[in-house]
Amino acid sequence: MLHRLHLLGFSAFERSTLGCCVRLAATREPGYVQVADAEQADFLVVDADDVDAVLSASAAGRVGDAVFVGRHAPEGAAAWMPRPMDALLLLRELDAIVAMRAPAAPAARPAMPHALIVDDSEVATRHLAGRLQRLGLPSIAARTSGQALERLARQRFEFVFVDVELGDASELDGLALCRRLRRQPSPGALGAVLVLVSAQHGEIDRVRGALAGADAYLGKPLDDDELTRLVSRPPRAAAPASH
Numbered sequence: 001m002l003h004r005l006h007l008l009g010f011s012a013f014e015r016s017t018l019g020c021c022v023r024l025a026a027t028r029e030p031g032y033v034q035v036a037d038a039e040q041a042d043f044l045v046v047d048a049d050d051v052d053a054v055l056s057a058s059a060a061g062r063v064g065d066a067v068f069v070g071r072h073a074p075e076g077a078a079a080w081m082p083r084p085m086d087a088l089l090l091l092r093e094l095d096a097i098v099a100m101r102a103p104a105a106p107a108a109r110p111a112m113p114h115a116l117i118v119d120d121s122e123v124a125t126r127h128l129a130g131r132l133q134r135l136g137l138p139s140i141a142a143r144t145s146g147q148a149l150e151r152l153a154r155q156r157f158e159f160v161f162v163d164v165e166l167g168d169a170s171e172l173d174g175l176a177l178c179r180r181l182r183r184q185p186s187p188g189a190l191g192a193v194l195v196l197v198s199a200q201h202g203e204i205d206r207v208r209g210a211l212a213g214a215d216a217y218l219g220k221p222l223d224d225d226e227l228t229r230l231v232s233r234p235p236r237a238a239a240p241a242s243h
Contacts, residue, residue, distance in 0.1 A: 002033040009047025021087035115139040115159040118148040120167035145172035152186035164198035175212045182213030
């Protein structure tokens, strides 16, 4: 985008110097181009020692859009610079005005919370990950308790979903992993909501999960409404147990 400049006042030599400067500045960022009509200009460059030029800028209500060059600048001027004319300084002043008037960048969206899914079943992992993604909760997976502990050592999560049965490749099953994270919390599990997931979800199973330190217990097949309530209104994560 080229910002349009109009010159008011100045000697023929200064106008020529400024004109060359503006033409060279057309290829930079921000870029500028000289226009003949003040009404079409984004900014004015005004000879502050030329009374008529100052009055013209004032009468047009453009003092706040003008860089004044000379001994004094009227109140409200966008910028001022003394003589002798310095084309590079003028560009720096214009650049500063452009930067100040640029629309503020939208506030960065907060980082989306992430979930860790600990499950030895790829099918079950993809199924849960897809549901969480639709709820605005991206996730990554760990196939074993060892992989889960490695990931939790490097990254913090808001939710950790742990299948109770993790298979023979895992040193710990889901209940033992949950107890481990409560008693010896990894950095990534601090403040995380621990959710046990299992096809066995009777009353006794849920009690065992609570005793292991789980904040919630989901049965398989997953209930969409129950999962949505959990993600939108997560229970407060349990405090780590003392040794």
